[in-house]
Amino acid sequence: LLRIFGPEGMKTYINAIYDTMNFELTFPVEIIEVNSGTILDERDFYVKCVPAEHKIDTIAYGFFEKGRPGKFNAEKAEKLGIPKYLWKKLQAREDVIANNKIVKPEDVLGPERPGRKIVYAVDTRPCENVLNLSKNVDLLIHDGMFANVLQEKAIEGGHSTALEAAELAKKAGVKQLILTHISSRYPNTDELLEEAINIYPNVKIARDLLTIDLPLIKDS
Known part of the structure; x- marks a missing residue:
């Protein structure tokens, strides 16, 4: 399917x-x-969408991992007398019974570790919907079609400049920005990258086969 x-x-x-x-x-x-809201909810992740701002109906999507269980405290589990064959259940956030007592996952797990978050917003002007969806995400992939000298053209076409995308990324507190949907008038994208970096330093220009590493948040 x-x-x-x-x-x-x-x-x-x-x-x-x-x-x-x-x-x-x-x-x-x-x-x-779809138009807005949660459109897919699976065990380990969910997907949300919001209307973007373009000349025709366009959707921005957010891909969000659900929080992962905190670090398992084996020493505490042993003190509680929990058999090792039950540890996996606790790590899967299931209650267990040990010594005729109910043991809850939070009794032996540290704080939940947040999942990774990605927002994809192409064919859009900078807008409140995308800004709110992008709050504190690990990666924002955003329309950056033109240099800011062509802002009027971007507005007419329902697109964003590299500078505007960087301003939105900074305001949203994202960890990394990728500019995409670049106009073919820019065989060299240095101008776009320079404009964006002046506002928001952690930015790259998308290219074919580009790989982005989003490491899991480690225990402190």
Whole structure:
């Protein structure tokens, strides 16, 4: 099953492609039109979306890992007389019974370790929806189509300048910014990068096969 999430009208658009191309897929497809809120909630992560600000309906997406269990205190577990075969259950945040007493995960686990957070906002002007979605995320991937000298052109097209994206990243308190959806008028992106770095230093320009390392938050 392939699930495709997109703004209102996505289903009509994709069905029109099916009809025009006159082909059938060998696997089921579910098209889900969304606007805002949590659109997917799995065991280890969830996905949220908000309306972006563009000339047509566009959605920004947030991919959020759920918090991970805190560090397991083996010494404390031994003092409580918890058999080792029950430790995994506690690490999975399940209650166990040891010595005829209920032991809760928080009795032997440290503070929850926060998950990683990514926001993807392309085809958008800087806007409150994206700003709020991006608060304190580990990585923001944002529209940075033009240098700021072409701000009016960015406004007309519903896009952002590199400087504007950097200002939003700084205001949102993100840890890292990637500029993408760059205009083809910039074979050399140094101008865009320089504008952004002057506002927000931890920024890169997206390129094909770029790999970004987002390490898990370690125990203190």
